[in-house]
Amino acid sequence: MFLNTHFPNAKKYWYEGKFYDWSEAGFHPMMHALHYGTSVFEGIRAYRTAKGPAVFRLPEHNDRFLVSAAVAKMKCPYTKDQIAAAITSTVRENGLDSCYIRPLLFYSYGNLGLVPKACPVELAISAWEWGAYLGENAARGVNAFIVPQRRVHHTQFNMTAKLGGVYVQSTICGLEAREEGFDEAIFLNMEGRIAEGPGQNVIIVKSGTLITNGRSESVLEGITRTSLLEIGRDLGYKTVIAPITKEDFFGADEAFYCGTAVEVIPIVTVTDGSGPAAPRVKHTIGTGKPGPVALGMIKAFGDAVTGREPRYEKWLTYIGK
Numbered sequence: 001m002f003l004n005t006h007f008p009n010a011k012k013y014w015y016e017g018k019f020y021d022w023s024e025a026g027f028h029p030m031m032h033a034l035h036y037g038t039s040v041f042e043g044i045r046a047y048r049t050a051k052g053p054a055v056f057r058l059p060e061h062n063d064r065f066l067v068s069a070a071v072a073k074m075k076c077p078y079t080k081d082q083i084a085a086a087i088t089s090t091v092r093e094n095g096l097d098s099c100y101i102r103p104l105l106f107y108s109y110g111n112l113g114l115v116p117k118a119c120p121v122e123l124a125i126s127a128w129e130w131g132a133y134l135g136e137n138a139a140r141g142v143n144a145f146i147v148p149q150r151r152v153h154h155t156q157f158n159m160t161a162k163l164g165g166v167y168v169q170s171t172i173c174g175l176e177a178r179e180e181g182f183d184e185a186i187f188l189n190m191e192g193r194i195a196e197g198p199g200q201n202v203i204i205v206k207s208g209t210l211i212t213n214g215r216s217e218s219v220l221e222g223i224t225r226t227s228l229l230e231i232g233r234d235l236g237y238k239t240v241i242a243p244i245t246k247e248d249f250f251g252a253d254e255a256f257y258c259g260t261a262v263e264v265i266p267i268v269t270v271t272d273g274s275g276p277a278a279p280r281v282k283h284t285i286g287t288g289k290p291g292p293v294a295l296g297m298i299k300a301f302g303d304a305v306t307g308r309e310p311r312y313e314k315w316l317t318y319i320g321k
């Protein structure tokens with residue numbers, strides 16, 4: 001019996017064209033993806049708006065989903081439109097106004113050799129009310145920890161894809177940061193510069209300019225990050241995509257994590273644990289409190305996703321009740 005204790009208001013999941021009760025399990029232990037992480041996924045949010053629930057940047061998420069499938073050499077049996085229809089029907093079926101949506105495409109039950117030659121590619125979609133990813137207090141600012149492990153390098157794996165197996169590194173390092181008493185991890189890349197969080201991008205602010213890094217820095221170029229850069233420009237900030245050194249980060253006026261799950265969360269301190277043998281140094285970012293730019297971006301992003309700012313309605317897919 002699968003309880004929805006950690007998936008508030010999840011009632012049904014979609015699997016291969018049909019809805020199943022949340023508590024119903026039909027998955028076999030020999031499914032390929034369970035063993036080797038041979039799945040790709042998306043993280044999407046829908047928000048309550050005056051015109052009913054709306055999915056934020058659904059076409060962009062689905063484009064990335066299909067890119068991820070291609071990187072994993074999966075033949076996706078669904079078109080982009082079919083995936084979009086399945087996603088919106090999952091939100092409707094669960095009667096959710098505001099939720100997180102998780103499409104998962106995976107090599108299913110067939111054979112267990114590393115080459116999944118007899119495994120069909122299957123799609124499952126779940127939706128539930130996922131509140132504050134880093135906890136209710138995170139809006140006051142979080143303490144980040146630069147983990148010793150370097151982010152998987154873009155020459156080793158195409159980091160524009162969201163492949164299940166690659167997230168093992170995110171899980172382990174996220175746990176490590178928490179074991180050390182911090183709220184969240186930050187990875188350096190192989191070059192020793194700031195990469196990203198386990199499931200978030202990082203944006204810093206210096207003298208009114210928003211600075212974030214690009215794919216050559218071994219990061220996923222997040223859809224939230226791209227949206228915030230556009231919102232930031234509209235608010236009159238300069239935006240720059242460039243490598244971020246540790247010194248840039250420690251000396252920033254402000255810094256924040258951004259991503260679909262976390263949305264926008266200020267980082268108020270960062271502790272450098274990247275040299276396992278070196279002493280750890282804690283750096284306060286700016287004043288050590290959420291700064292005016294981060295607070296302004298949180299407000300503007302909130303207005304965009306909930307349709308309160310008409311300029312960004314282009315990013316919303318209304319799904320009706």
Ligand SMILES: Cc1ncc(COP(=O)(O)O)c(C=O)c1O
Nearest residue numbers: 199200201220222223224259260
């Ligand atoms: C590793 C990583 N970086 C960044 C992001 C932020 O991406 P997005 O804003 O598209 O959710 C995510 C979340 O999907 C992620 O998993």
